[in-house]
Amino acid sequence: MTAHETVVILDFGSQYTQLIARRVRELNVKSEILPPQTPVEEIQSRHPIGLILSGGPASVYEEGAARPDPGIFSLGVPVLGLCYGQQVMAQLLGGEVAAAERREFGAAELSVDRTCPLFAGLPPAQRVWMSHGDKVTKLPPGFRVVAHTANAPHAAMAWEERKLFGLQFHPEVKHTDYGLQILDNFLTLCGARRDWTPAGLRQEAVAAIREKVQDGQVIVALSGGVDSTVTALLCREAVGEATVPIFVDTGLLRLGEGDKVMERFANYGLAVHRVNAAERFFAALAGVEDPEEKRRRIGHEFIEVFREEARKFPNARYLAQGTLYPDVIESTSVRGPSATIKTHHNVGGLPAELGFELVEPLRFLFKDEVRRLGLELGLPEEFVFRQPFPGPGLAVRILGEVTPERVALLQKADAIFMEEIRQAGLYREIAQALAVLLPVRSVGVMGDSRTYENVVALRAVTTEDFMTADWYRFDGDFLDRVARRIVNEVRGINRVVYDVTSKPPGTIEWE
Template sequence: PNEFQMWMSHGDKLTKSPDGFKAVAATPNAEFVTIENSERKMWGLQFHPEVTHSPLGKTILSNFCIKIAGAKQDWVMTDYANEFIESVRAKVGEHHVIGAVSGGVDSTVAAVLMTRAIGDRFHAVLVDNGCLRKDEAKKVLKRMREDCGVNLRCVDACDRFLDKLAGVTDPEQKRKIIGNTFIEVFQEEATKIENDLNGNCEYLLQGTLYPDVIESISYKGPSATIKTHHNVGGLPDTMKLKLIEPLRELFKDEVRELGMALGIDETSVWRHPFPGPGLAIRILGEVTRDRVKILQEADDIVIEELLKSGHYRKIGQAFVVLLPVKSVGVMGDGRTYEWVASVRCVETTDYMTADFYHLPYDVMGTMSSRVINEVRGINRLCYDISSKPPATIEWE
């Protein structure tokens, strides 16, 4: 087509093409969106073809990789797995690895890969930071051990995390505290494993994805750090463990494809993402034990209703946010003054861009009725209709 939509998120633009290049595509306010030098077979783009909001992006990438560069279409996800397994065996040698496992698709795939690479020398650890979903620690232990064959232990660090978060309201400070405490716990666990096994535990496995890296680190120029991810930009300078991040160059849909290629069950592969800091960044304002309990109950109801109504698999990510706002309500014959919560559901495959999910009113109504009637502490439920950009998927 002569005109098509592409996603641009730049604060700058090219004002002059380099020698030998000519403009072949433009927007009303950017003259050199696409440039080419046909003699040298070089092209330049100032938009993102790889994201959901660029509908013809995959066609552009395919044309370049296959028709121009002549790449063979013989690569499969199992190749990625085999390459990682070989490289990690060479890197780790006879050392032991401790694994950061949350039960989400990212850490599950990473843990299965590491287990297949070094077997019993991989020690998976779930840190219960007091901000997990309802009964999450018990469910993850059962699923990872029985379904995925991963040797997983759980460290109860609830009080340690929640005590450090007391009085903290700034989202970046929350992420830094959780990131630092997270690594502290893992360093302690690595020492215990080393002492127990008389082995050398030098490495930490994490399920960091490519969007996490992009949002956390500004590589060059004016690109901004959007927010710190606890497993990227939130690491303390004193961290003694060396990181292994097998998914660092993959998007979420690619991780799911890899999980299926590894034979991981669909329930684990299609779980919605859950942030490393957990509910701490879905509780706006101070994180308290009471507010965590309220949000756990509300979130559990919303996910249950999405599964019942058949919308869960159609949604890229869904959760509840507890706002630092109270509203007046009526329960029975009495007046209430309780917290406001918001449901967030988005459609996305790459998690770099996202549209809010058009959830049917009847499903919203059931969610609202159940949350307000069953969760003590919430008397008003809203629905977030923001897209990314300009909003992010998470609120903090």
């Protein structure tokens, strides 16, 4: 691929590190996340035009706290330290850091020195987002204070001649009013060309696929989602009919989704090989109630079905899948071991023993970049901006055993919920909406008859990053309309409830 100018981000464990990388890319500059103690020689091999040091949960004065290679400050490129990044910069360059008398979390009023190029063109007072328990108490030699708040006298520091800057707040979050402009000013100080664009990424991805596959065939594992669809279209553009899309229909998709996948690709001139494997998946799931076991069995069955289908194309040596940059980042995470909340099933994540060489044209892209690339490829907005759907499908939205009958119930209830959301013009306002079939029955009355039928829970959330989420406040009339339709139109459901749990403590999906 073309060598893009790159801003390297050293990740000290902040929950916002990927958000920093996305914000830089929104400004048309490539960003790459590396572990905090990456040797300066390895950083230099990326030819960075600038460095950003992320925040993190540790204190710089604690034993074992992560520190960057001090050589980064001698690379001759601008450096921006954020929160912990500011503190570790101050400490390494001769300043002092101590615990703050008052920890600061949330919005704060910042006063800035507009002669500092980081704040060029910005108002003298602005709202920023703080999240820190420590603070810089003594500036390193060469630095001056360029912003302060009531509780943070060194809220921003700068050594303009060397283009070294430190901020005690988070410019990457939307709660900071002019955060994107501050990052934009930093990139200007880096001399960025702004060459990270969807059109350029498309050309490079196509060229890379063409160079790797050459005169061979490439199989694409289609799930029907945005990532695999964009991957398939890039492969088609690169090698034409040598692209072999395989769509394993598990029977666990939304109502009519399998047919929609086929229609979508027919419109793009791609002959998709559809495998109707619903019976096999239902047989594998018979009697299974544990969500982790459901995931394991679905993953195993998918691989077996895919293996059998792939054998029909002996000339195919390559497998294209929609691996995204967050997957790559997680494999080199700087964070220590953390508890697995739930196993993530990616139907594209096929094991190496299948014997294919991998083609991963999206492996350096975030989801929002894949969406923009999808628009560049001509995919409709309503598809490109569709809400997330779990790899195991409705199996993890059915609590308890998964049967064809229970899937059919949930498909109908889900279709009504999503239809009403779209008709109300709320689809893009809500980050994710879903219906869940519960493993309980309730007594009801339909006409003059007593019923004892299933209960469905509705859930809708808003979120910036899916790490935290808040439940969506529908008005009462909307919920009343959806509940009435489900109970009247879906035979077998007689009660509808709405989930008002935020994340945390609840996850977005129920399983």
